[in-house]
Amino acid sequence: MRCPRILLPALALALVVLSAAPAAGQGEEVPAGRGFGARFLQALIDGVQFGVIIAITAVGLSLVFGTIHLINFAHGEFVTIGATFAFFLNASPAGPGWHLIPAAAAAVLFGALMGAAVDRGLWRPLRARGTGLINLFIVTIGLSLLLRHIVLVLYGTRPASFAQYDIQEAIDLGPVGITPRDLTVTLLSILVLLGVAALLQRTRIGTAVRAVSVNRDLAEASGIDVQRVVLVVWMFGGALAALGGVFFGLVEIITWDMGFKLLLLMFAGIILGGLGSAYGAMVGSLVIGIVAQVSTLWFPVDLQYAWALLVLIVVLLVRPQGILGRRERVG
Amino acid sequence: MSADEHAPVLAADDIVAGYLAGIDVLRGCSVQVEPGELVGVIGPNGAGKSTLIKAVFGLLRVRSGTVRLLGEDVTGRSAHEQVRRGVGYVPQLENVFPALTVEENLRMGIYLRPKDYARRAAAMAELFPVLAARRRQKAGSMSGGERQMLAMARALMMEPRLLLLDEPSAGLSPVHQDLVFERVREINGAGVAVLMVEQNARRCLQICDRGYVLDQGRNAYSGTGAHLLRDEKVIELYLGTLARVR
Numbered sequence: 001m002r003c004p005r006i007l008l009p010a011l012a013l014a015l016v017v018l019s020a021a022p023a024a025g026q027g028e029e030v031p032a033g034r035g036f037g038a039r040f041l042q043a044l045i046d047g048v049q050f051g052v053i054i055a056i057t058a059v060g061l062s063l064v065f066g067t068i069h070l071i072n073f074a075h076g077e078f079v080t081i082g083a084t085f086a087f088f089l090n091a092s093p094a095g096p097g098w099h100l101i102p103a104a105a106a107a108v109l110f111g112a113l114m115g116a117a118v119d120r121g122l123w124r125p126l127r128a129r130g131t132g133l134i135n136l137f138i139v140t141i142g143l144s145l146l147l148r149h150i151v152l153v154l155y156g157t158r159p160a161s162f163a164q165y166d167i168q169e170a171i172d173l174g175p176v177g178i179t180p181r182d183l184t185v186t187l188l189s190i191l192v193l194l195g196v197a198a199l200l201q202r203t204r205i206g207t208a209v210r211a212v213s214v215n216r217d218l219a220e221a222s223g224i225d226v227q228r229v230v231l232v233v234w235m236f237g238g239a240l241a242a243l244g245g246v247f248f249g250l251v252e253i254i255t256w257d258m259g260f261k262l263l264l265l266m267f268a269g270i271i272l273g274g275l276g277s278a279y280g281a282m283v284g285s286l287v288i289g290i291v292a293q294v295s296t297l298w299f300p301v302d303l304q305y306a307w308a309l310l311v312l313i314v315v316l317l318v319r320p321q322g323i324l325g326r327r328e329r330v331g
Numbered sequence: 332m333s334a335d336e337h338a339p340v341l342a343a344d345d346i347v348a349g350y351l352a353g354i355d356v357l358r359g360c361s362v363q364v365e366p367g368e369l370v371g372v373i374g375p376n377g378a379g380k381s382t383l384i385k386a387v388f389g390l391l392r393v394r395s396g397t398v399r400l401l402g403e404d405v406t407g408r409s410a411h412e413q414v415r416r417g418v419g420y421v422p423q424l425e426n427v428f429p430a431l432t433v434e435e436n437l438r439m440g441i442y443l444r445p446k447d448y449a450r451r452a453a454a455m456a457e458l459f460p461v462l463a464a465r466r467r468q469k470a471g472s473m474s475g476g477e478r479q480m481l482a483m484a485r486a487l488m489m490e491p492r493l494l495l496l497d498e499p500s501a502g503l504s505p506v507h508q509d510l511v512f513e514r515v516r517e518i519n520g521a522g523v524a525v526l527m528v529e530q531n532a533r534r535c536l537q538i539c540d541r542g543y544v545l546d547q548g549r550n551a552y553s554g555t556g557a558h559l560l561r562d563e564k565v566i567e568l569y570l571g572t573l574a575r576v577r
Contacts, residue, residue, distance in 0.1 A: 221390065
C-alpha cells in the first residue's frame, strides 16, 4: 500500500513547516573570507557538536518510545528544566552560586528524579488504567504546556548564560577553530553516548531495556520486572535530557523554551535514525545536526532546521523505517 | 500460605478470564498438574486454551477463581513473580527476542539469577546442541524450529518446576514437530511438570499422562491421554474420525 509509506514523510513535512521559526542561532558564525574547505570543516565541527547534543537529549525520548510506545511531547521541557535548574544553582542571584560542574551534576540528578516522578506519579497509574496511547500522547502535550509555563513563571523570558565558561577565545586548529568549552562539551557528549551504548550492550539492565523494547510480554515472562525497567528508562531519559540541556545552555544560551525548540530536532533525529532505537536516535541526531550546520554555507541561517528536516523527508521516502530501523513485517 | 511440596504443582480452579470488558473467554475452567506430570490441553479454536495458560501465568487478569502453585495462592500475581516461583512459559508466537543474540536470550531467561548463567547455559547446550554453536547469532535469523528450541531453553534457564507450553508445534514442519515433542518428553522425564496446550490434539494426547478437553471456555472432558484417544465422543468432536482408524 502507498498510504503508510507517505505518512512519515508527511509528518516530516509538517516538522519542516513548523521549523520555519527563526533558528536558535546555533553554532559559530562561519567567517567569510576563508577558503571553502576551511568553512566546510568549521561547519562540520559545529554540526557534530550540535548533533551530539541533540543525540544526548533524543536517546531518552527514543528509549521511552521503545519501551512503552509513548511519544513524550514533554521531553523538551526536561531539557529546559535541566538547564534552568543548573542556572539557578550556578548563576541566579537567588541561588547558592555553585560552580557549574556541581550544578550540572545536581541538574542531572534532578532530571533523573523528575523522570522517576512522572513515571510513578503519572504514566504508571495511567497505564494501569489501560489509557490508550492517543490519550497518553495528549496528556504529554498538556504536561509540556504546564511545565513550560512553570519555567516561564519561575525563570522569566530573559535569555541568560552560566557564570563560568561564558566567553572564550577559540583554539586555532589550522583551518578551523573551536573554543575549549565547545571542544570539552563535544568530547564529553561523545563519551556519554559511548557510555550509553556500552550500558545498553554490555550490562544486564541494558540488555533488559532492549528486551523490553523488543517484546514486553516475553520480557515479563522471562522474570524481568518490566515496570522497574520502564522506571529506569524514565530516570535515564530524564538525566540525559537534563545533561543535554546544560550542554546546550553552555554552548548557546538558556531560554525558557529552549527544550521545546530542540524537541522538533529530537523527533527528526529519532525518526530519521529509526523509531525506538537508541543507536538510531544517535545516528539520526548527528545527521540532523551536521546538515543543519553545513547548510548555512549556502543558505540563510534561519533556514538551517528546514534543510535538516528536508533530509529527513528524502531519507524516509527512500527508507521509510529510518536509517537503522527494521522494516515492519506485514502478514 | 507458603509452598507445600506435596500439593499439586498447579491447581487452577473455576477460572474466569477474558480480554474485553464483559466478555469472558474462560467461563469456569479448572486444571491440575501433579509433580512430574505431563498434562495436555486440547480443544477447538477459540476454546480458550491459550487464554488459560496466560491467566495461570499472570499475563491476563483472572476475574474469578484461584490459581495455586504448590498450594500457595498466586492468583493475580504478575508473570515475573510466577517466574520467581518456578514457572516457565513459552508463548506460541514471538517467543524469542529477535534483536538479541542466542546468548542474550538465554541470559534474559535467567535474569533473576545471573550467577547461574554458565551452569544453566551448559545444561541447555546439552539438551539443545544446535544452540551451543549459535551463541552469537541473532535469534531473529534462526529457523522456526530453532527458535522454538531457543524459546524452550530460555524458559528452562530458571530450572522451573512447571513449564507452560502454548502450542509448541504450531507452524513447524512435521520433522521439527517430532523434535519438539521429543524434547518435551525429555524435559518432563527430567522431572519438570509440563502443561501443554496443543492444536495437534492426537500427538499431544499420545505423549501426555493426562489431558483436558476445553470447549467454549469450560472443561468438556478429562482423563489419561490414552483414555481420551479412545473416547468416542472426543474422537467424534475433537480428533476427527481419521483418529479412529489409526
